[in-house]
Amino acid sequence: xxxxxxxxxxxxxxxxxxxxxxxxxxxxxxxxxxxxxxxxxxxxxxxxxxxxxxxxxxxxxxxxxxxxxxxxxxxxxxxxxxxxxxxxxxxxxxxxxxxxxxxxxxxxxxxxxxxxxxxxxxxxxxxxxxxxxxxxxxxxxxxxxxxxxxxxxxxxxxxxxxxxxxxxxxxxxxxxxxxxxxxxxxxxxxxxxxxxxxxxxxxxxxxxxxxxxxxxxxxxxxxxxxxxxxxxxxxxxxxxxxxxxxxxxxxxxxxxxxxxxxxxxxxxxxxxxxxxxxxxxxxxxxxxxxxxxxxxxxxxx
Numbered sequence: 113x114x115x116x117x118x119x120x121x122x123x124x125x126x127x128x129x130x131x132x133x134x135x136x137x138x139x140x141x142x143x144x145x146x147x148x149x150x151x152x153x154x155x156x157x158x159x160x161x162x163x164x165x166x167x168x169x170x171x172x173x174x175x176x177x178x179x180x181x182x183x184x185x186x187x188x189x190x191x192x193x194x195x196x197x198x199x200x201x202x203x204x205x206x207x208x209x210x211x212x213x214x215x216x217x218x219x220x221x222x223x224x225x226x227x228x229x230x231x232x233x234x235x236x237x238x239x240x241x242x243x244x245x246x247x248x249x250x251x252x253x254x255x256x257x258x259x260x261x262x263x264x265x266x267x268x269x270x271x272x273x274x275x276x277x278x279x280x281x282x283x284x285x286x287x288x289x290x291x292x293x294x295x296x297x298x299x300x301x302x303x304x305x306x307x308x309x310x311x312x313x314x315x316x317x318x319x320x321x322x323x324x325x326x327x328x329x330x331x332x333x334x335x336x337x338x339x340x341x342x343x344x345x346x347x348x349x350x351x352x353x354x355x356x357x358x359x360x361x362x363x364x365x366x367x368x369x370x371x372x373x374x375x376x377x378x379x380x381x382x383x384x385x386x387x388x389x390x391x392x393x394x395x396x397x398x399x400x401x402x403x404x405x406x407x408x409x410x411x412x413x
Contacts, residue, residue: 130171143191151196158200159183205253210283216276217342219253222398226373227257233369247300247317252280259289267293270303315360318373319352321345349378357385364410371407382406
């Protein structure tokens, strides 16, 4: 696996886990790849089937030819700037490991707080079998986690891109919640069963919220690899947020929760939009301490 003119070439000597790890960290560092050790661990774990802890416990274990070939291919993709999650096909999120693939937005750790907001509300409201709607579900991170962590919850997730919706269904199957997570293909509220109007306990969304003009300033790994439809929030980043805020009231029961994630510089604007239809509107910080989530409850009729 040594490099020749910047490329990964074949080397037929025996390579142990420790050899592969050390060489890859050095190689990715020289290629200026962010978090080279983390990348090396994930790539090696994906190639060998060992957990990241097991990689260090079995550091002297030789790699098989098949593992070396898979590892080499992964290194080449990562060195070319492909997101690590697309190379390994997985992304840890809360208590789950989600499947992701090129064309599917990669869930961020910050969004775990959006799930916290939903779960805390469900605990407070005391509904035994709550109905949750997750708009712009992407990989299904919010929808699947909510169903996984609250056994009584019935979740309806919507996604406009058919291939992405299929990934959300696969993640529901992997988490063992496919019977309680329904994934519909279409724009925002369109795929929802009409009989849910006025009965939904929670509407939650992590919609596209980057202003169109700001997309060019995103890191190349994001701008050139992740789906534009999941990033582009229109001129001010709030196009989809406005539609969600305006439309959610038709579906929520009185006192039902609307929770929306957006950019730290626009979340207060989102909260102001919500204040016209919702009460108790609050802005919540993410795991990095930045304002991120606006939420409030539908006013009583």
